[in-house]
Amino acid sequence: MGWVPCVCAGRNPTGIEWVSFVLQALLYALIFLIEVAVFARVQSRTVRQASLLIASYVLYLSWQPWFAAVLAASTLVNYGIGRWLRRDGRTFVLWLGILFNLALLSSFKYLPEVAVQLPFASLQKFAYLALPLGISFWTFQAMSYLFDLYRGEQLDPSLVEFALFMAFFPVTISGPVCRMPEMLPQLRSEKRAGWSDRQSGLGRIATGVLMMQLAKLLGQGILAGDGINSGFDQLTHWSGADVWCLTLGYGLQLFFDFAGYSHIAIGGAQVLGFNIPENFARPFESDSPSAFWTRWHMSLSFWIRDYVFLPLAMIRREMWWRTLVLVFSMILFGLWHKVTLLFLIWGCYHGVLLVLHRQVQQLERRFDWQPAGRLWNVFSWMVTMLLISLGWIFFRANTLMEARQMLAAAASSGDYFSHALSGSLYLLVALLAASYTLVLITAEFFRRYSTESEVAPRPEILAVLTRRRWYWVPALYAIVLLGVLLITLTQGATTAQFMYRSF
Numbered sequence: 001m002g003w004v005p006c007v008c009a010g011r012n013p014t015g016i017e018w019v020s021f022v023l024q025a026l027l028y029a030l031i032f033l034i035e036v037a038v039f040a041r042v043q044s045r046t047v048r049q050a051s052l053l054i055a056s057y058v059l060y061l062s063w064q065p066w067f068a069a070v071l072a073a074s075t076l077v078n079y080g081i082g083r084w085l086r087r088d089g090r091t092f093v094l095w096l097g098i099l100f101n102l103a104l105l106s107s108f109k110y111l112p113e114v115a116v117q118l119p120f121a122s123l124q125k126f127a128y129l130a131l132p133l134g135i136s137f138w139t140f141q142a143m144s145y146l147f148d149l150y151r152g153e154q155l156d157p158s159l160v161e162f163a164l165f166m167a168f169f170p171v172t173i174s175g176p177v178c179r180m181p182e183m184l185p186q187l188r189s190e191k192r193a194g195w196s197d198r199q200s201g202l203g204r205i206a207t208g209v210l211m212m213q214l215a216k217l218l219g220q221g222i223l224a225g226d227g228i229n230s231g232f233d234q235l236t237h238w239s240g241a242d243v244w245c246l247t248l249g250y251g252l253q254l255f256f257d258f259a260g261y262s263h264i265a266i267g268g269a270q271v272l273g274f275n276i277p278e279n280f281a282r283p284f285e286s287d288s289p290s291a292f293w294t295r296w297h298m299s300l301s302f303w304i305r306d307y308v309f310l311p312l313a314m315i316r317r318e319m320w321w322r323t324l325v326l327v328f329s330m331i332l333f334g335l336w337h338k339v340t341l342l343f344l345i346w347g348c349y350h351g352v353l354l355v356l357h358r359q360v361q362q363l364e365r366r367f368d369w370q371p372a373g374r375l376w377n378v379f380s381w382m383v384t385m386l387l388i389s390l391g392w393i394f395f396r397a398n399t400l401m402e403a404r405q406m407l408a409a410a411a412s413s414g415d416y417f418s419h420a421l422s423g424s425l426y427l428l429v430a431l432l433a434a435s436y437t438l439v440l441i442t443a444e445f446f447r448r449y450s451t452e453s454e455v456a457p458r459p460e461i462l463a464v465l466t467r468r469r470w471y472w473v474p475a476l477y478a479i480v481l482l483g484v485l486l487i488t489l490t491q492g493a494t495t496a497q498f499m500y501r502s503f
Contacts, residue, residue, distance in 0.1 A: 211260030
């Protein structure tokens, strides 16, 4: 799980893997505590930067030493191209940097996939090339730095600062994708994190840990082999109800897993005194595809918008061109995850959804129609969530044939009166969806109550619950986390998975 180590799910780890996991977890915890102590006691910018850079590379080296060599090489080359770009702002220099980064990313992320598919003996040696952890994320960070320099941003990081920007351990493995204009002032700051920052950061780490455990529970199921993973990987026939249970459940699983990691990364950085980009903003409240993509994987979504869509869209002013660029941008979003036909379709699917939403908005403006009312909002939300959930089939299905079978089952009105999935999975998905909704409503209620109580008096019981929430909330959290751990560990479960490590 990024800066918290994990072994990917899918099989029970061996004894050696468990020992490796425990040792790596202890190493992460130890180094994190050392860095917290350094940033709390030392104000020297030089000492802080050196300490954090050493810590980041030690942790990255703990995965595979040659991973760190690739990261270091990318750092040196991009730093050199950046210095060249500051002296000579020609487009040629920018393109040189872009081509280098795309070639590096393609060599490790896409070439092995191509080597497996194509029957050329010369390519087979690349089929087993390991993917350096986080290469997609820190490569995009490097390219954003070059783009910002080309646009005239006044950025002058030292080599140590740029290396730290690339290797900063809370975000190196799986984001969020950071940008130099926001990070450089923080890397140079001598300010110490306040108690409120540390308290908030630790709270986010705790939230992330629980969310990732819930993701693992969804993947495994309450009963062994009755989870989302087996629903996709072991079943060969699905009813319409099964398909919707799996798609809705997988959306929750992916959200809990990736948003949980993001909470941990953001919280860990916050404890050290850094503010890094948010990655999620209640995406399941979205009432349109456009709103969803401003709330889901925000750091990458905004990266695609700022460095791909907007520059290309401004080349021509015709609507057909902007529509084409929008679909292309979403296809790129899909292929960023993996170069397969399913991810290409997934990106194209979301591109078409965004285009259709824009068409609806244009019709509303043309006929001066302003839909209003709670009923319309609920309808828009339901349609959006169903369409988003349907798209997860392309994201998660193992083959194109499997995706076609699931779509056919979902479209068959007569195929909703039976189910192959266990009732426990239906119950689990419904329970976690309802519980997550209740948590959001409760958090919003206490937030509003805390700000409005001084103006409008409230019942005493609510006042007591609000004042004493730091007593009952941790206790409730501990009970829920312990219950989830008991369920997952009694199944002979794997150690904590992190789904986005695959990308």
